[in-house]
Amino acid sequence: MIEDEKEMTTEKVIKRGHENPRRARRGEAGFTLLETVIAMIVMMTVGLGASALFLYSMTNNSAAGARAQALAVAQKQMERLRSVPWDDPLLNLTAGVNSQSSSGGYQFTVTKSVATEPQFDVISDPATGATRPTVKRITITVTPILSNAQWAAGGVAITTTRATAQRGPN
Numbered sequence: 001m002i003e004d005e006k007e008m009t010t011e012k013v014i015k016r017g018h019e020n021p022r023r024a025r026r027g028e029a030g031f032t033l034l035e036t037v038i039a040m041i042v043m044m045t046v047g048l049g050a051s052a053l054f055l056y057s058m059t060n061n062s063a064a065g066a067r068a069q070a071l072a073v074a075q076k077q078m079e080r081l082r083s084v085p086w087d088d089p090l091l092n093l094t095a096g097v098n099s100q101s102s103s104g105g106y107q108f109t110v111t112k113s114v115a116t117e118p119q120f121d122v123i124s125d126p127a128t129g130a131t132r133p134t135v136k137r138i139t140i141t142v143t144p145i146l147s148n149a150q151w152a153a154g155g156v157a158i159t160t161t162r163a164t165a166q167r168g169p170n
Contacts, residue, residue, distance in 0.1 A: 069103045070142040070156040077101075077110055077140045078158055086164050090114075091136060100145070107145040109155075114138050117161070134164045 031039075084090050091114050101108045116133035124132040143155030 066106050069106050073101050073103050073108050074140045074142045074156050074158045081138050109143045111141040136162050
């Protein structure tokens with residue numbers, strides 16, 4: 001009796017169009033085409049998201065390398081200005097002076113400016129009221145040339161204050 005029921009259900013399954021009656025009997029019909037397409041779309045979306053993050057990180061790492069090179073150029077220029085004597089012509093710049101520099105395969109525009117701090121001026125001649133500066137503010141700005149990096153708009157700027165070794169009259 002049980003074998004007759006199995007044969008009847010097998011015949012019904014075959015008539016319905018299933019190719020493998022054993023698989024249909026156990027309820028294991030497999031994946032449909034729709035399920036497979038949906039799974040592939042989900043995997044493709046995750047894969048594209050991961051590749052976009054990879055590209056974004058590569059761009060930012062490249063920009064960080066350019067920024068590090070720009071900072072090295074700025075520090076080198078600053079040390080040069082800090083090592084010259086107080087009355088050297090390099091420290092008598094009033095407006096920004098532009099030059100170009102290259103480092104690590106990057107091209108940069110370097111802007112140097114030196115400004116006196118009038119609030120610290122000392123009267124050098126009481127009869128005429130002439131003053132001489134005792135403090136100078138040095139600013140170096142390094143901006144990359146032909147860079148598409150996001151940070152490049154402002155460049156790197158470092159500032160220092162330098163005082164004369166001479167003491168004032170007080």
